[in-house]
Amino acid sequence: MKKLALDSNVFHHKDFLIWLKRRTDIDVNVPIIAYVEIYLRSVRRSLTRELEIVLLGIRASINPLEKTIGERAVGEAIKNPKLPFKYHARDFLIGATVLQQGAILVTQNKKHFKWMKEFVRSPDELMREW
Numbered sequence: 001m002k003k004l005a006l007d008s009n010v011f012h013h014k015d016f017l018i019w020l021k022r023r024t025d026i027d028v029n030v031p032i033i034a035y036v037e038i039y040l041r042s043v044r045r046s047l048t049r050e051l052e053i054v055l056l057g058i059r060a061s062i063n064p065l066e067k068t069i070g071e072r073a074v075g076e077a078i079k080n081p082k083l084p085f086k087y088h089a090r091d092f093l094i095g096a097t098v099l100q101q102g103a104i105l106v107t108q109n110k111k112h113f114k115w116m117k118e119f120v121r122s123p124d125e126l127m128r129e130w
Helices: 008-012 014-022 032-044 048-057 067-079 085-101 110-119 123-129
Strands: 002-006 026-031 060-063 104-106
Touching (some): 008 032, 014 123, 026 085, 032 048, 067 085, 085 104
Parallel strands (some): 002 026
């Protein structure tokens, strides 16, 4: 089964979510950092029920943060000093979660994840490729 991890910004891409809902051959995960970002938006807009419906519809599970993910995020931050950790800590934690799973990260903001190279796609790229 193919593995995907979703960044919070892909939840704005309705065509991608519809496509993903139809794809039963994909294991969908949301790193806890990305989940917190989308959950905060949904709370502020009184849309928590709608978020839960979307997550159930795409069969997403939420990945917890673990010590090894934190250590990997720090390692990636050290290897990539052009992305200051104080501004990109969440991105490093999301990316480290994805790499730990052996998944592909789907994001609308690929420039923050250049260091992941072949493990990152935009929603449109992924829909074309898969």
